[in-house]
Amino acid sequence: MLFQCFHHTEQVSVLMKVIQHSVQTLQTALISKRHDLVELYSKYTREERRLLEEGFQADQLGSLFQPITVHSDSDWIPAHPEEPQDFESFYRDPYRKTPDSNHSTIYIQTIGSFGEAGAQTDQYVEWLRDYCQAFFYGLSVKLLPPVTVAETRCSFRINSNSCNLQILTGDLLRFLEKRKPKDAFCIVGLTMIDLYPKDSWNFVFGQASLSSGMGVFSFARYDDNFYSRNYAGRLRKQLQPKQGDYSVFDGYYTPPISSTLLLRSCKTMTHEIGHMFGILHCQWLNCVMQGSNHLEESDRRPLDFCPVCLRKIQVAIGFEIAERYQAILRWIQEDQSPTSHQPVPHFPKPTEAFHTSRLWLCRCLDILQSI
Ligand SMILES: [Zn+2]
Ligand SMILES: [Zn+2]
Structure with a gap:
């Protein structure tokens, strides 16, 4: 299957539309109604579930996960109608690729x-x-x-x-x-x-x-x-x-x-690698896996996954959610001053544009680490 994430279309009209899913729809997309998948979901810790379920409050101001806003007809969703992929349809897709010990x-x-x-x-x-x-x-x-x-x-x-x-x-x-x-x-x-x-x-x-x-x-x-x-x-x-x-x-x-x-490079690279796992374009919440038709729409995408897509990648790789957030946060915050280990000349990592994501990761970790 060949896959192209971006096409170029001209802006046609201006319309702003918030894609608001009901709590029930989001619940089914994340947890599923299948008994074994509900069971699997219950293995997450209470804190992890609290984080994943933050997505159900997407309509609230300041919520960690926001609904998708369609800005114009040239945005991905109106331009490329696709079947939405919930966790269950990802899980049972026989063609999706999962890393194993020989291909990791x-x-x-x-x-x-x-x-x-x-x-x-x-x-x-x-x-x-x-x-x-x-x-x-x-x-x-x-x-x-x-x-x-x-x-x-x-x-x-x-x-x-x-x-x-x-x-x-x-x-x-x-x-x-x-x-x-x-x-x-x-x-x-x-x-x-x-x-x-x-x-x-x-x-x-x-x-x-x-x-x-x-x-x-x-x-x-x-x-x-x-x-x-x-x-x-x-x-x-x-x-x-x-x-x-x-x-x-x-x-x-x-x-x-x-x-x-x-x-932009980090977002594109991880979005594209996300597809390699069989994750399709996200239509649930603001998410790095949203399709994008033009640069302005790519810029609107957040750096990381929504809860539905996070569960997909978590099941495919098997990491602990908090450890992954910590690793990304470390990458953003890593000491940028030259050290003796660094080859000369050293260029500081320009992470100013990651500021909002850094604050977001801290908030996620607060939920995961609350006792
Ligand atoms: Zn894509
Ligand atoms: Zn998503």
Whole structure:
């Protein structure tokens, strides 16, 4: 199954609609009515259940989990009607993938440059790796040695409208298939270069093959300057690079590393890996697994799961909820000053954009750790 999370549509109209589910609907979505799943749910501690059931109060001001607000017809839910997936339908899906002791590693493969300075590139990718390991707590996340665009032998083009370099997703997925280690739960290709899935398409944010546990995603459009007139990734129109001559990628523009870019990258990466477990787009509450049709909608998504999706990932991996929140919080708060362990030069992790998420995690931990 091929899966594309993002398409680009124009804004058509403005409407704000809150998707308000009844407590009963949310209860069934989270706990289910199946006897064995109710039983399984009762194994959570009282504190864990209190946290998960915070979602039932989503209509209250200041609640930990908020209802989904549809801002316009171009938002994901009105643009792509899908069957909602509750915990039960996830649980009984025979095609969903669960990590096992022989397939418990998430591999990250970077393609092309990730920053102007080499050391900063390495650092950025390390942050993504560490974040991913906290987020999918209990699995190990490894970086494969980085590859250049040339090494993937992929097709590329200069987009005739935006005039930026783009690489072909299908070729990258074929490349990843060959690189996928035996013990991989999944392999994820990340690049700062824009992607296209076929000639007739303008672009795509990413593409995944769920059945084979592979995906490739680009952060190019998470650059605040991408849609500006003086975007530095624009090339001269008359430049017509030959296929197979990858010299055009040498020194090609990459987005400056900022806190917003890091936040957007972390969200996209974990959303996409979430799909690898068989979690479909969330329609219950504000959630990292909500579908997104455009950047503004991606930015509205929170960093983490709603209770329904949290239960899905918890059952798939088997972590303790509090330990996972602590790991993510540690990643946000980690000492950013240079230490003797850090290679020189050291770049501080820009986590300003994670401030709201940090406060949110503290509130969740307060509930989980109350005696
Ligand atoms: Zn998606
Ligand atoms: Zn959700």
